[in-house]
Amino acid sequence: MPISEKRMLERVKVIKALAHPSRLAMVEKLAGKECCVCELQQLIGDDFSTVSKHLSLLKNSGLVDSDKRGVQVFYRLRVPCITDFLDCVEKVLSENKSSTACKKCK
């Protein structure tokens, strides 16, 4: 049976959360260890408000979680398989490389 429309939208929501350079970079950083917003802001370089919105989107997708300690907020990855996921993306990229090596053959 085909996957329900609702399920599909849920999936897309997670994928969309990863589909932005800043958010992807933050997720990769969080794969190593939890970070406060200030660390992530430093990594990205955008305004705090922008970074904060990216983070809230990530959180809303379920990819990350956060908790406040004192005046800081720490974010961490909720699901470790992201690394494998990125490996798969890399596999696509390396396929691209090998087949575009000989454009003239097309």
Next chain:
Amino acid sequence: MPISEKRMLERVKVIKALAHPSRLAMVEKLAGKECCVCELQQLIGDDFSTVSKHLSLLKNSGLVDSDKRGVQVFYRLRVPCITDFLDCVEKVLSENKSSTACKKCK
């Protein structure tokens, strides 16, 4: 060393390609077997031109490839690990389910 900006954008391009309900549905269908555009159009239900544009975006990302046979064009997945990738997305969703079971605890 951190991943290059260019590399990050390439990754995002692949992920973005998956971040749309129609495209994701088509990729999942293609995980089973190659299909002609007409089959995919039937699956999605949108106009042919819309489906075609989705497919060209998928192709441009490197996720799928195509070849023309007669008057039809067949698309197929270039990288099989998409299935694992979706498993990971599903894992996020199931995490979401289990932790939202008790919203009041927040």
Next chain:
DNA sequence: AAAATATTTGGTAATTTCGCCAAATATCAA
């Protein structure tokens, strides 16, 4: 060559996403 079928391309309006600024909120320190 003309007709028919399958797919792609160009153009456009509607919607969504993005990033900045200013202002609001929360927590700790003085």
Next chain:
DNA sequence: TTGATATTTGGCGAAATTACCAAATATTTT
């Protein structure tokens, strides 16, 4: 309570995405 620091929220213009229609292209059949 006042001040300082860390983060979030509201609002807005700019940029990107999406879906449709009409027209173009390519291939096979007549």
